[in-house]
Amino acid sequence: MNPIIRRELLEVLRTRKALLLQVGLAVGCMLLVLVRWPTSAVSDLTGARSLEVLRVFGYGLLAGILLLVPAFPATTIVREKIKGTLALLFNSPLTPASIYLGKLGGVLGFTAVLLVMTLPAAAACYVLGGAGVRGGITLLYAVLGVAALQMCTLGLLVSCRSQSTDSALRFTYALVLGIAVLTLVPHALLRGSSDLWAQLADWLRCLSPVPAVMEILGHADVGAHGMIVAESVLPRYLIMALLFSLVCALSTIALFNHQLFDRSRPAGVMTEDLSTLGQAFRRLLFLVDPQRRSGSMSLWINPVMVKEFRTRRFGRSHWMLRLVAVCAILSLGLSYVAASGALGWTIEVIGGGLVLLQIALLILFAPSLAAGLVSSERESGSWQLLRMTPLSPGKILFGKLCSVAWPLVLLLCATLPGYIVMMTVKPELGYQVQRVVVCLALTAVFAVLLSAAASTFFRVTALATTASYLALLTLCVGTLLIWLGRGAPFGHATVAAVLTINPVAAALQAAEMPGFTQYELLPANWWIIGAACLVLLVFLRFRTWQLCRPE
């Protein structure tokens, strides 16, 4: 047996979080089945109730695979690189391929353990009737297994190229989101057309496991509203996912050599030191040149905030400008679709799309910016240096929160022109847009405070980032699983109660997105999220004070 598989598996299984994950998953699945377990003497021979459970169960498992699994491969190589143990592995007789397979095997082994924990619940679905073994449950597990392989190979590739665990996590989750969700967008936009672009978009969406799982669970396809589609997406998904995994694996193995460590130190060349021609060339390329010597900080500005911007790889001005430009283009693109009435979408659907775009940006960026605010300093040892400065805990916290708030405000503002266009098209949308903006602002504040609170709680940034993503995604996406089961197995009251705590659902309801209009979530959601923000702020202030005071 490959010694790395054994070591990786033991390392993961010995941790408390692995035990918690296994127990949590088993209990969650058990509760899910328990909700729909027959209590009356009359049996449902059609198996419709069982299928309802299987659907929620299936989507829950897919969400689990997409959210939990990438965290392990994303950190496994980069952590060894930082600790210096990867060099020891390369110095052993193990070949790069066997090291890679060992790491992949370890992560897949743990995923298999997690999936096995859910088998009793799947068996219960089968016992309830309606869910076949070969066509339903086995196929679902096969697709989930392939999805796990896809995410693991992707995570390992990112981990191999990253220099820190938290950046590896950020990139991996961004790519997972891109592969699982964004690949569906071109197909949704070009549906009905039969040209080359539409065909390419049709194949592109097969990279995502979502359509395949929907097909198995009888939901046909994204946006198909349950209608049977002519061509099955399942075989194409299996081909695309396996090809994708192979490409990722081969790329990672190709990168697995001495060059990982054989890097010269950057010479620290500044634009000011270049020739006049060189300086002019860089001026053409950059609006804000990252290689230009930055000026001294003004005493009027919180130094912690400036420091945070400077220490972030994408915190420098040139990156912010690029991000804001992309967001503005996306937002205006969506509003163009709305204004031209393309594809027959209603303005509410476009509004919902805009809200989803903004929420996706918030969920992606808020934890990646805020989860390392304190934990990264504690991890690198710079926290005690910060404590040695005359800066008060309040000023440190304020600077850190401002450094996250500004980019998020810029991001949100960059997506606002879409609303302005929509309000010009349909002026009565004004009130609706105001409500959406309040929802988004509250979501942003909540996401930042939650991630910042996690960063004061964990010593390791990777853990804080994972915890923040999990908490946010559970709240914003996990509760939508209940919404997916609206009507059956969950009643209107249950769905409304669960959605009340979900800021995304509240924003979608404010945007009058079809499927959310029947729930009255506002202003109850504002009160709940507002109160949660207040509690988090108090907790954050207390923790910062606690971490700054003498031991």
Added chain:
Amino acid sequence: MAVVETRDLTKKYGSFVALDRLTLSVERGQILGFVGPNGAGKTTTIRILVGLARPTSGSARVAGADCVTEARKIKRLVGYMPDNFGSYDNMRVGEYLDFFGAAFGIPRRERVQRIGAVLDTARAGSFRDLFVETLSHGMKQRVAVARTLLHDPAVLILDEPANGLDPEARIEMRQLLLDLAERGKTLIVTSHILPELARICHRVAIITRGRLRSFGTLEEITRQLRPSRPMEIQLTSAAALERVLSLVRQTIGPDAEVSSSPAELVVRFRTTKRDEELTGLLTALVAADAGVAQFREVQTDLEEAFMTVARESG
């Protein structure tokens, strides 16, 4: 006048006593070598002095400010260099120092000058545009010294400054610390490289298991630890060895600790007698034509003193 002063400083973590009634003082412009095995309480003492930890009892003062009640004042008076660098990613050395300068509220124009000056002092002027995380260990140590000096503190507390440095960098670091002391800075330096410390420290404190075992100049410490000093007589031939042994015993007493090494042609003994009292022995040896090549005191170094303390404290 003492710049750094601790009195009965005690720190307990539950029932574990990390620091037990530590009393010491350091004068202005002096370098104190703080020596002890791992887990002896050095870092705990330092953390109390810089205001990062509170003592269970006792007091600590730096330049007249109380380390517990005047923690904010302490931050401006002390420059602390911990044993780990505490770097920030994606930040150049100049920006790194600029941030700490701004955090200490140094005005912009003065800060620019100060950064240049401290980088020159730490011989790190050429690193200014390099990214902090790409620096070698020795380069980081220099940048850390520059950061420590940035707000012009009266007291510098350096935890293992020579750790991981190559011989050349170590010599430069030693010279840098001596320069700083000459400029009137008070330094507390911990190190496990004892010969290095012995060459720069005005005073040494040896601490084990949270208790101060010995404190003073190196000479005073060796006196404290060994009241008798080791002496050596180097002979030119083995013929007079027995004669020399008996002469030594006659002069310094029959119970004296005297030994000989015929292979080395050396006679060794320990004595509490002063130099003036030993001139009689030397005269007798010369008169006896014993072939004395050298008559010398063997210097006790910091390592030996430390090992003695470590052995005694079990």
